[in-house]
Amino acid sequence: MTKARRTERMIALTKFLTERPGHLFSLNHFCELFGAAKSTLSEDIVTIRQAMEQFAMGSLETVSGAAGGVRFLPLRSQDGTCAFLHELAEKLASPERIIPGGFLYMADILFTPDLMVQVGEIFFSRFSHLSPDYIMTVETKGIPLAFMTARAFNLPLVIVRQGSKVTEGPSVSINYVTGxxxxxxxxxxxxxxxxxxxxxxVIDDFMKAGGTVRGMYDLAHEVDVEIVGTGVLVGTAQPQVKLVEDYLALLILHEVDQQRKIVDIRPAL
Structure with missing residues (x-):
């Protein structure tokens, strides 16, 4: 293979790392790919890490040892997170989103990949210290959000079904009461x-009283797994007391007034 020049090598390195957050790449893999020594690649990685941290684009983590390597961590800065959530709140605050019955239309936001990638990285930044093994959500609208969170963590996504599917084999089922x-x-x-x-x-798109998330907690108990954290994109201000106590909402929905065409939604962070 033709030996890559430094600029080409660094662009390719950045592409490889950021396309697979959390994946541990061995330096030997890159040495063979680029025809470069480990010391040369180490210098490249230091430069890329400094640039990422300077522009708040994430960070690179190096792991020493025979099984070590380098991986990209999509950590978002507090300032960047606040700016993004304010923009998202403005999108959701449009009066045209009010649905009869006082509901808020969110599907277009939830199914926009660029937005959900950023939300997933925010959840990674807030929950990575908990070291989960799986991301869990309930079908249906929360799937894109949870999937992008799973991508940021480099973890499998587990989807709880409303009912059961014979094609998935034996299942554990519970009944729960919506909050x-x-x-x-x-x-x-x-x-x-x-x-x-x-x-x-646990990741979900919306929480009012917390009945669905409470159901996932109870189901997790039945299959003997531990819930280490819960994140929701939007939580309502009322009722103040939810059926789950420890959760993180990125946005708080304070009011949807159908008659006055007012949506009051604000960042929680």
Whole structure:
């Protein structure tokens, strides 16, 4: 293979690392790929790390030892997070998003990859210290958000079903009561989806009273896994007391006034 010049090598290195957050690349892999010595690659990595940290684009972590290497961590700065959440709140505050019944239309936001990549990186920045093994969400609208969070962590995503699917084999099912409507619903998780003892981070798009997340907590208990944290994109200000106590909401929805066409939604961080 033709030996790469330094500029070409650094561009390719950055591309490889940022495309797979959390993946540990061995230096030997890059040595063979670029025809460069480890000492040369180490200098490149230092330069890339300094540039990323200078522009708050994340960081590079090096792991020593025979099984070591380098990986990209999509850590977001507090200033960058606040600016992004203010922009997102402005998008969601549009009166055109009000749906009859006092609901807020969010589907276009949730299914915009660029936005959900950034939200996933914010959750990574807030929860990486908890060292989860899996990301968990409930079908349906929360899937893109949870998937991008799983990408930021480089972890598998586990999807809790509303009901069960015969194609997924034996499942554990529970009934739960929705926090707002007080309706009884069911959710299930295939037994093969997650091993006992795993550490799980729950991610969801919206929380009002917390009934759905509470159901995931109860289901996790049934399959003997530990919930280490919970993150939601939007949480409501009311009711103040939720069915789950320890959670992180990025945005707080204070009011949706259908008659006055007012949406009051603000960043929580």
């Amino acid at each position: 707002s409507g007080k309706r009884i619903q069911s959710m299930s998780l295939p037994r093969r989806a997650i091993p006992p003892g795993a550490r799980v981070l």
